[in-house]
Structure formats: C-alpha cells, structure tokens
Amino acid sequence: MLEQIREPLLAWYRENKRQLPWREEPTPYHVWVSEIMLQQTRVEAVKEYYTRFLQALPEVKDLAQCPEEQLLKLWEGLGYYNRVRNMQKAAIEIVEKYGGVMPADYEKILALPGIGSYTAGAVSSIAYGIPRPAVDGNVLRVITRITENPEDILKQSTKKKVETALQEIMLEDCPGDFNQSLMELGATVCVPNGMAKCEQCPVAQMCQAHAHKTVLEYPKKTPKKQRKIEERTVLVIQNGQEFAISRRPPKGLLAGLYELPNREGYLSEEEILSYVKDLHLLPLHIREAGEAKHIFSHVEWRMKGYFIKVAATEEKKVGSLIFVDRKESRGKYPIPSAFSAYRKFIEEDF
DNA sequence: AACACGGGGGG
C-alpha cells in the first residue's frame, strides 16, 4: 500500500522543491555538511552558516586541518557544538582511511562520528544514490499521518519500523529525491502544530489520517519533561579597555566555548566582591547589570548580572579568567548567545 | 529507554 506514495511524491517534489544552497552542487562533502547543520536546526538558520562554512573550509581536508578556535567560531550561534567537533573527527578519519573522500558505503558512513541512521541515509541516498531511507522528524510525521500510526514517534522502535517500511518501498531509482520529497512535504505541506495544508498534498488521497480527519492527532508523542531551572550570577569584569572571559570545560554544556565569568546561584554584592578579591583583583565599583533568561532544551538559566570595574592590572590571565581587549576580541572568541544580554555591558563604560 | 546537548522562529 505505502508504495503508492512513490510516484506522486516524486512528481510533486520535482515541481515544488525549494532552491537551497546545498542542492546546487550535492557532493558528498556538501551534503554531509548541510545534513549535520540541519540536525534539529531550521533551514533558514542554516543557509548563511552553510555558505560561510564552505567558503572557509571548501574540502574535507580543510575541515580536518582547521584549528578548533576557528571551527567553533564558524559554528557560533548554531548550537549543539559537538556536531562540529564530531564532524572534524570524521573528516580526519576520512582523510586517514579513505583518502579524503567520503566512502560510498552506508555502513562506513554510519560508522563515522556524529553520523547516525538519518544522516547516513541522507548522505548515502542524496550524494551517492544508495537506496537507504533518511528518517527525520518530518518523515516521521508524514508517515505516521499517512498510515495513521498511533505509536509514539519519540520511541526509537517507532523510528526503526518507519525506516524498515521505507526501505521496503524504496527503488534503486533516485533514492535521494524520494527521501527529500518526504522531508520537503513535511517541511512545507504536512507541517506540525495542526495547520497541515492537505489541499496541497500530492498523497492526500492515500492518507489515512486525512480520510478520517485525524491529521491533528498525529504524530503521537509523549509529553516531554520540564526543564530544570538554574539561577546564575554573571559578571562583567572590566579592567580598563579589557574585560574578563573564561573558557568552559571541554565536556558538557557549551563545551569549549568562552563565557563571561559566572557562578551558580544568586550571589550578594558582598559575595561577588569577595570572589573578585579572591582572584587578587581589586574591585573599584560594582553595579547591577540587569536580569536575563536563556532557555536551552533541557535547562533554563535565570541570570542576574553585575558590572564590576577593577583596578588596573597588567595580567592577562587571572586564575581561570582571561582579560581580552573589548574591541579586538569581538570576532575572536566564540561566546554562546546565552550571554548576549550582557554583551552590551562589555562595550560600556562607567 | 532516558537524558544531555543550543538556539531561534512561529503560533
């Protein structure tokens, strides 16, 4: 039954596909970069990053050799920073084991760091014409609606079943277009949050949910648990024309990125001043720099900021703090957007 | 199977 979707979907895709940067020259490297960027990330957000990234690193070997600092800078603001670290690990592996060319083999692609079944299927099918499914959130939504499948799409067993079902109906002929047609339909027609444009859908006639007017009930998913809330105190420490940043640990949230110094909990001004003194810095003034909130997928930071001016020091490194020139540092250190509310204080003076 | 891991656009 499901195989009936093939032809109408392909025909629809050829007429309606969007023109996207990574569709212009779908080499394995280009497809790979785009697919990694597109993980949990919207097309619109990816476009500029994609172009800039490939301009800086046109080939796999450039990625393999890129300094970490520049790599993170290219990724700054995209989120999920392990994506780019894993991509570099994979690039190094591709250079060492495969002569700098992504292998044309699903299993070998799947074995690369940062590549799971979705990305392996996408790269295999789009770049190499290998008939493997690429099941992402769009595809899960489209297929569970067409088949009126009540299983929880957040369960990997459901994803596995959809992959198997699609593998069985895939032909050798243009698997990349077939996969992309499902994703494109999900992204532009069979959209989430109850506004599906069924009147535009090339497979509405064979859609169970459409037939039974239950489209809004799909896909089924278990409610996600609520975010943890963390209170933090953020410090903008100014030393003349310099301000303090520090590097985050190599693992965990925002690994390896730079940040404004910050502490768990809401500290009193006295506690902040004694913290600054413990760093062997002499605080001259302190004032509030306002409150800010930043929401991650699994945690929410509620921040109170303080602006602190310290007596001049020549030291560039004080404990874990690094004093950097506020102008010259601007394009240099990747600082996540969680701190964007306090960036303006860096430019300010008392 | 559950959780960690960013950030932003849209209702």
Next chain:
DNA sequence: CCCCCAGTGTT
C-alpha cells in the same frame, strides 16, 4: 508561553 526543528552520543 509552548512547540519543534533535515538527530546523535552517552549512560
């Protein structure tokens, strides 16, 4: 405010 996005790795 909530949803969810061309998901993967770790535990």
